[in-house]
Amino acid sequence: MKNQTNQPSPAVIMQIGSGFWASKILLAAVNFELFTHLARKESMSAREIKDLLKLNCTDRHLFDFLDALFCFGFLKRDGFLETAQYSNSLDTGTFLDKEKTSYMGGMLEMMNNRLYGFWGNLEEGLKTGLVQNEAKNGGEPIFESLYKDPKLLKGFVNAMTGIQIGNFMALAQKFDFSKYKTFLDVGGSAGILSTMVAKYNSNMSCTTFDLPAVEAMANETIQKFEVSAQVKAVSGDFFTDSFPKADVITMGNILHDWNEENKLMLMQKAYDALPDGGVFIAIESVIDNERKQNVFGLMMSLNMLIETADGFDYTFDDFNKWAKQIGFKSTSSLGLTGPTSAVIAYK
Known part of the structure; x- marks a missing residue:
C-alpha cells in the first residue's frame, strides 16, 4: 500500500x-x-x-x-x-454463516484462537529463526501436536477447509480434467478437494490421502456430498509412504510447510507416482515473481516462520526451477481465487 x-x-x-x-x-x-x-x-x-x-x-x-x-x-x-x-x-x-457450505470462517477461528497471540512474537521469530507457536521452548512440532489433540486438529482442519474451499471449487471447474481418470490429493485433510473434483467431473475417480487421524473427517465429507461412488479416503504418511498411483496428484497448502529439501522430496514422490503425461498441481498463495503484488503470499510465508521455522511460500519461478530439477517437462500457472494460484507441472 x-x-x-x-x-x-x-x-x-x-x-x-x-x-x-x-x-x-x-x-x-x-x-x-x-x-x-x-x-x-x-x-x-x-x-x-x-x-x-x-x-x-x-x-x-x-x-x-x-x-x-x-x-x-x-x-x-x-x-x-x-x-x-x-x-x-x-x-x-x-x-461467515456456519450453516452454509460456503463457510470459510474456520481459518479466522484459528487465527483468533491460535495465531493472533503467536504473531505477537514475530520480532523474536525474525531474530532467532525459531518457531513461535505451541512448539516454542522445546514443545512438540506443530503437526505432531495437532494430530494428538482432537480439538486442535479439528480447528486446524476447519481452518484449511475454510481458506481453500473456494480455490478447490475453482480448480475443479477451471482445470481440464477430461483427459484423465484418476486423482490423488496428498495431505487431503477433510477430503474437500477430492469431493469438489468428483462433484464437477464425473469421469474422475478420486482418493484423498492423509494420516489416520483425519480419515473419519474425510469420510464424513464424502458422505455429506454423496460422492462415495467416486471418492475414497486412504490413510498414509506422505513422508514415509509411497504415494498411490494417479493421473493427477495435488497438494493444497502442503509444500509451503517445509524447507526446500522437503519440498523437492515431496515433488519427487509425486513425480514417481505419476504416469507419463501425468500432472502435479500445488495450490498455494503463490508469490508473484517480482514480489510486489501478492502481499498475502508474503504474509503467509512469514506465518510459516511462526508455525514451522523453515517452511516458506514461493514464486512460480521457484516452482518452475524445482519442477525442472526433478524432471517435469513443462509448467504452467492457473489463477484461482484471491491471492491463490495452482502451479502445475506436467510429466
Missing part, C-alpha cells in the same frame, strides 16, 4: 499500524458467531445482539463494535444507535 500523493501523510502508516484493531473486531465477531445468528434472524437490534451474546459492555461500546463492523462493510445497518437494525452484508452472509 503506497501513498499516492506527493505530500507526506501518516494515513497509511496508521492504517497498517492499527490493523490489529480491525482484525480483532472481525475475529471477535466470528468467535461470537454473530454472522450466523444474524443469518437465522435476518436482522437484529443492538439490544437483541447484546442479550443473545451475553455481553456486559456498555451500550456505547456495543454500538462502537457493531458500527465498526458496519463501516468495514461486514454488516448492513438500518437506523441509528438504539433504533438500528443490523444484518449481514452479502459477503458475510455467504462466507
Whole structure:
C-alpha cells in the first residue's frame, strides 16, 4: 500500500499500524458467531445482539463494535444507535454463516484462537529463526501436536477447509480434467478437494490421502456430498509412504510447510507416482515473481516462520526451477481465487 500523493501523510502508516484493531473486531465477531445468528434472524437490534451474546459492555461500546463492523462493510445497518437494525452484508452472509457450505470462517477461528497471540512474537521469530507457536521452548512440532489433540486438529482442519474451499471449487471447474481418470490429493485433510473434483467431473475417480487421524473427517465429507461412488479416503504418511498411483496428484497448502529439501522430496514422490503425461498441481498463495503484488503470499510465508521455522511460500519461478530439477517437462500457472494460484507441472 503506497501513498499516492506527493505530500507526506501518516494515513497509511496508521492504517497498517492499527490493523490489529480491525482484525480483532472481525475475529471477535466470528468467535461470537454473530454472522450466523444474524443469518437465522435476518436482522437484529443492538439490544437483541447484546442479550443473545451475553455481553456486559456498555451500550456505547456495543454500538462502537457493531458500527465498526458496519463501516468495514461486514454488516448492513438500518437506523441509528438504539433504533438500528443490523444484518449481514452479502459477503458475510455467504462466507461467515456456519450453516452454509460456503463457510470459510474456520481459518479466522484459528487465527483468533491460535495465531493472533503467536504473531505477537514475530520480532523474536525474525531474530532467532525459531518457531513461535505451541512448539516454542522445546514443545512438540506443530503437526505432531495437532494430530494428538482432537480439538486442535479439528480447528486446524476447519481452518484449511475454510481458506481453500473456494480455490478447490475453482480448480475443479477451471482445470481440464477430461483427459484423465484418476486423482490423488496428498495431505487431503477433510477430503474437500477430492469431493469438489468428483462433484464437477464425473469421469474422475478420486482418493484423498492423509494420516489416520483425519480419515473419519474425510469420510464424513464424502458422505455429506454423496460422492462415495467416486471418492475414497486412504490413510498414509506422505513422508514415509509411497504415494498411490494417479493421473493427477495435488497438494493444497502442503509444500509451503517445509524447507526446500522437503519440498523437492515431496515433488519427487509425486513425480514417481505419476504416469507419463501425468500432472502435479500445488495450490498455494503463490508469490508473484517480482514480489510486489501478492502481499498475502508474503504474509503467509512469514506465518510459516511462526508455525514451522523453515517452511516458506514461493514464486512460480521457484516452482518452475524445482519442477525442472526433478524432471517435469513443462509448467504452467492457473489463477484461482484471491491471492491463490495452482502451479502445475506436467510429466
